[in-house]
Amino acid sequence: METEKHCLRVVVKVGTSTLTHDTGRLNLHNMELLARTLSDLEGMGHEVILVSSGAIAVGTAKMGLKARPTELRMKQAAAAVGQCMMMHLYDKMFGEYNRVVAQILLTGEDVDAPVRAEHLHNTFESLLELGIIPVVNENDSVSSAEIETGKCKVLGDNDTLSAMVARLCRADLLVLLSDIDGLYDADPHANPSARLIHRVEAVTPELRAMAGGAGSWRGTGGMATKLSAAELAMGAGVDMVITNGARPEDLYGVVNGEDVGTRFVAKPPCSALS
Numbered sequence: 001m002e003t004e005k006h007c008l009r010v011v012v013k014v015g016t017s018t019l020t021h022d023t024g025r026l027n028l029h030n031m032e033l034l035a036r037t038l039s040d041l042e043g044m045g046h047e048v049i050l051v052s053s054g055a056i057a058v059g060t061a062k063m064g065l066k067a068r069p070t071e072l073r074m075k076q077a078a079a080a081v082g083q084c085m086m087m088h089l090y091d092k093m094f095g096e097y098n099r100v101v102a103q104i105l106l107t108g109e110d111v112d113a114p115v116r117a118e119h120l121h122n123t124f125e126s127l128l129e130l131g132i133i134p135v136v137n138e139n140d141s142v143s144s145a146e147i148e149t150g151k152c153k154v155l156g157d158n159d160t161l162s163a164m165v166a167r168l169c170r171a172d173l174l175v176l177l178s179d180i181d182g183l184y185d186a187d188p189h190a191n192p193s194a195r196l197i198h199r200v201e202a203v204t205p206e207l208r209a210m211a212g213g214a215g216s217w218r219g220t221g222g223m224a225t226k227l228s229a230a231e232l233a234m235g236a237g238v239d240m241v242i243t244n245g246a247r248p249e250d251l252y253g254v255v256n257g258e259d260v261g262t263r264f265v266a267k268p269p270c271s272a273l274s
């Protein structure tokens with residue numbers, strides 16, 4: 001008899017808008033709550049992988065630049081500075097709960113190249129086996145992935161990267177923590193009467209038309225990149241949930257399958273359809 005699976009392998013992605021204030025400085029409250037909740041989920045037996053943005057915004061502030069750089073090479077420099085600070089803080093905050101973290105920086109090409117993907121997979125497996133929490137970000141300083149969002153060019157987006165990581169690690173669940181409660185039928189910042197969509201079975205053109213760009217100067221990609229991530233995750237058999245990063249404790253409900261945020265339901269494997 002098959003027993004019910006309670007412990008999940010969960011990839012949690014947190015965006016810059018959750019990790020920083022509008023001033024560009026770190027949101028220590030959100031970061032600490034996140035470290036505490038993820039440490040607790042790991043203590044409950046779940047395997048946790050954190051995909052964290054924030055390096056460029058934090059590096060910009062640390063370098064004393066007045067505004068987020070627009071030039072690619074300066075963004076890459078800011079990412080190099082900010083990533084150090086992010087890992088220093090994560091090491092400290094998770095350390096408070098006796099948890100060990102590990103840094104993994106990668107690009108889309110690393111996940112796509114079979115040999116590098118195998119090495120990455122083995123590294124993730126070894127870390128998780130030891131109860132270590134991998135903290136992933138795009139390797140912005142070497143990445144050539146640039147996407148167009150709105151008027152300006154930005155580096156690759158971590159929404160898609162987190163779905164690639166979830167697929168690579170054969171995760172059960174991907175959670176995107178954003179500055180909003182989930183996917184609405186229109187951008188609530190532009191349309192206050194927009195309604196939250198609780199469950200999505202397929203990413204359709206109609207749904208794509210509802211998804212706009214980033215909600216703040218700190219965000220990247222908005223709901224458009226989150227829907228691309230959802231398509232990738234669902235196709236790989238991974239459920240994806242978008243929920244609000246200001247309430248990391250909602251993750252307890254999310255792993256229990258409760259109705260929190262927007263859940264994108266994974267496609268059943270082909271063999272289950274026949």
Ligand SMILES: Nc1ncnc2c1ncn2[C@@H]1O[C@H](COP(=O)(O)OP(=O)(O)O)[C@@H](O)[C@H]1O
Pocket residue numbers: 014015016017018177178179180182183184185186187188189210211212213214215216218219220221222223
């Ligand atoms: N249909 C929609 N539903 C919800 N949010 C939307 C929608 N369309 C656009 N958005 C915008 O997406 C933003 C979240 O994405 P983003 O700014 O990239 O932040 P992050 O990557 O940090 O989560 C929201 O603040 C909102 O303004």
Ligand SMILES: N[C@@H](CCC(=O)OP(=O)(O)O)C(=O)O
Pocket residue numbers: 014015016017052053054055056057079137138140155156157158159218219220221222
């Ligand atoms: N890799 C970049 C973030 C890219 C990204 O997708 O940002 P976000 O939309 O805040 O998740 C960084 O660390 O600043």
